[in-house]
Amino acid sequence: MPPSPRHTRILALLEEQGTVSVSTLADHLGVSLETIRRDVKPLADQGQVIRMHGAIGLPAVVGEAPFERRMRRNRAAKEAIARRAAASIADGQSVMLDTGTTTSFLARALLGHRRLIVVTNSSDIARTLATVNGNRVYMAGGELRSDSGAAFGMSAIEFISRFTVDHAVISAGALSAETGVMDHDLAEAEFGRAVLAQGRRRLVVTDASKFGQQGLVQVGAFAEVDELVTDRSPDGDLAAALLEAEVQVSVAGV
Known part of the structure; x- marks a missing residue:
């Protein structure tokens, strides 16, 4: 039996995000939860998707590490943000990058650049940019995280403190009008x-899904940031807080 249009849309959404909740699917397709469950059953019976508690996923994705799954989430927006940020970095300049899915996409967007000096705690970013186009990559050491392959701890912070770079770029777990840039992990926030x-x-660099969210740990106030590159213009209290702190907002077209 040929796939129905909804089956095709379900599989396309999974290709983009890896896993998705049943309620999100229902909202996205404008149908009831019961209709989605009926749609999912033949896909699961054929082994095209795997059913989980309240969600479904692609078989190849369910076993992925958390960092790999996050790389799939909002991928188009993150790639657009990465291209916009990369365009503002010139050949031969120095850039420091923390670990994050958007900064990993930025590393890929920088592959066309030459003679960069790169400082990072991310093994993914280091592998992407080392030994190409005359780049010099400095990798911070420390306790290595199993999911992201990034190093954290005082030794990593002490290492990067020796450098002053043209561009210091971080991702964010949340952006709040009250508390500024936040993250969900203490070690990542400190780094x-x-x-x-x-x-x-x-x-x-962060996508609009982080707007108005609250993280666990503050990374810094907006006054400590010069520019935000994102995929949608902030509004309301968040826009007012960024304006007051004189943060330049650059919006990437997706």
Whole structure:
């Protein structure tokens, strides 16, 4: 039996996001939860998707590490943000990057650049940019995370504190009008704060899904940031807080 249009749309959404909740599917397709469950059953019976509690996923994705799954989430927006940020970095300049899915996409967007000096705690970013186009890559050491392959701890922070770079770029777990840039992990927040302190230009790259969210740990106030590159213009209290802190907002077209 040929796939129905809804089956095709379900599989296309999964290709983009890897896993998705049943309720999100229902909202996205404008149908009831019961209709989605009926649609999913033949796909699961054929092995095209795997059913989980309240969600479905592609078989190849369900076993992925958390960082790999996050790389799939909002991928188009993150790639557009990465291209916009990469366009503002010139050949031969120095850039410091923390670990994050958007900064990993930025590393890929920088593959056309030459003679970059790159400082990072991310093994993914280091592997992407090392040994190509005359780049020099400095990798911070420390406790290595199993999911992201990034190093954290005081030794990583002490290492990057030796550098002053043209562009200090961090990702963000949340952006709040009240508390500024936030993250959900203490070690990642501390490292991100240290990165911002080393840049002549301080840049946050994050997609609009982080707007108005609250993280666990503050990375820094908006006054400690020069520019935000994102995929949608902030509004309301968040836009007012960014304006007051004189943060330049660059919106990437997706």
